[in-house]
Amino acid sequence: MKKMLLLLCIIPLIIMGCSVEVEENKETIVKIEKIEEIKEIEEKSEKDVIPEEKTIEIKEVEEVKEIDLDEIRPNEMGKVMVIMYHSFGESEKQFVSTPEIFKEDLIELNDLGYVLVSLEDYVNNNMDIEAGKTPVILTFDDGHSTNFKVFEENGEIKIDPKSAVGIIESVYKENVDFGREATFFLNGNIVFGQAEYVDYKLNYLIDNGYDIGNHSNGHEDLSTLSADAIQNTLAINKEKIESHLNGYEVRTLALPFGKRPKDEKLEEFIYNGKWSDIGYNNIAVLNVGWNPANSPISKKFNYKSINRVQAGSMEFQLDHWIDYFEKNPNNRYISDGNINEITVPESLKEYIDYDKIGSKELIFYERK
Numbered sequence: 001m002k003k004m005l006l007l008l009c010i011i012p013l014i015i016m017g018c019s020v021e022v023e024e025n026k027e028t029i030v031k032i033e034k035i036e037e038i039k040e041i042e043e044k045s046e047k048d049v050i051p052e053e054k055t056i057e058i059k060e061v062e063e064v065k066e067i068d069l070d071e072i073r074p075n076e077m078g079k080v081m082v083i084m085y086h087s088f089g090e091s092e093k094q095f096v097s098t099p100e101i102f103k104e105d106l107i108e109l110n111d112l113g114y115v116l117v118s119l120e121d122y123v124n125n126n127m128d129i130e131a132g133k134t135p136v137i138l139t140f141d142d143g144h145s146t147n148f149k150v151f152e153e154n155g156e157i158k159i160d161p162k163s164a165v166g167i168i169e170s171v172y173k174e175n176v177d178f179g180r181e182a183t184f185f186l187n188g189n190i191v192f193g194q195a196e197y198v199d200y201k202l203n204y205l206i207d208n209g210y211d212i213g214n215h216s217n218g219h220e221d222l223s224t225l226s227a228d229a230i231q232n233t234l235a236i237n238k239e240k241i242e243s244h245l246n247g248y249e250v251r252t253l254a255l256p257f258g259k260r261p262k263d264e265k266l267e268e269f270i271y272n273g274k275w276s277d278i279g280y281n282n283i284a285v286l287n288v289g290w291n292p293a294n295s296p297i298s299k300k301f302n303y304k305s306i307n308r309v310q311a312g313s314m315e316f317q318l319d320h321w322i323d324y325f326e327k328n329p330n331n332r333y334i335s336d337g338n339i340n341e342i343t344v345p346e347s348l349k350e351y352i353d354y355d356k357i358g359s360k361e362l363i364f365y366e367r368k
């Protein structure tokens with residue numbers, strides 16, 4: 001009886017089994033399809049995740065990487081050159097350089113271990129540069145047409161390769177690590193000469209990592225103006241520039257003629273002020289000359305009075321200072337390559353303004 005029962009049971013099972021098998025096959029196919037789908041999703045998400053993981057890895061390696069202090073000789077208390085250019089002409093004279101000389105300057109600076117940083121990163125002690133490199137800042141006053149000229153070719157706007165921006169771009173192409181930063185100090189009424197391209201040029205600069213600073217609306221001598229007139233010229237100029245840009249704030253000032261009011265109360269208006277409903281707050285005020293600026297962590301650093309080195313080969317101009325730092329490398333700012341650390345030779349300890357260190361780690365070493 002038991003056998004019969006078993007047989008009876010087996011027959012329907014075989015019949016059912018076939019359909020079960022088919023069902024299973026269907027299920028398997030569905031399962032395989034699902035697994036493949038999941039794999040695909042996983043692969044996709046893996047692909048998406050990989051670059052992020054890679055950058056994190058590289059970052060960690062960079063952070064851990066120790067530098068050979070005797071070889072790099074970092075000195076983040078060293079001097080920084082803020083170079084002042086104006087226009088380009090056929091030959092070099094006071095406040096005039098040539099496209100060829102400007103290009104030579106950039107190539108020489110690159111060859112000697114300098115890298116371009118923004119004025120803002122310098123002032124904020126936030127210069128993210130490789131170990132052993134020296135930061136340098138480019139500035140251009142007056143918005144001369146030779147700073148940034150464009151032309152149209154087959155309906156496309158092209159940058160004149162002989163204008164300052166064209167030259168910076170071409171040097172950058174060959175030396176990406178050198179960077180492409182510069183601040184153009186503009187006057188509202190004359191912005192690079194070609195009125196129809198003002199909007200294009202200002203946006204090009206901001207979109208490509210350059211900066212724009214205030215140089216007053218009418219290039220007035222600020223030492224001769226009233227409180228109202230100072231605020232008027234600085235606020236109006238800021239507003240004119242910003243009206244072309246989406247969300248960019250002008251907050252650096254190069255003093256026209258390098259002049260500031262003698263009266264302390266009036267002088268305050270070159271840092272902060274307001275005209276109508278336009279306020280301004282400058283984080284860097286630049287003088288005209290004659291020497292390299294202090295490290296942003298130095299007791300001597302003052303954002304209200306940053307000296308510049310004039311471009312050129314005359315006395316105490318750029319060529320002189322490049323030569324000076326070759327002969328006196330100990331006086332030059334040399335990066336430790338770590339934005340979170342400040343490395344200074346022990347001998348310069350007393351000149352540090354500890355308030356400027358912030359959350360960064362301060363490291364001293366014996367410079368041999």
Ligand SMILES: [Zn+2]
Pocket residue numbers: 141142215219255256257
């Ligand atoms: Zn000027």
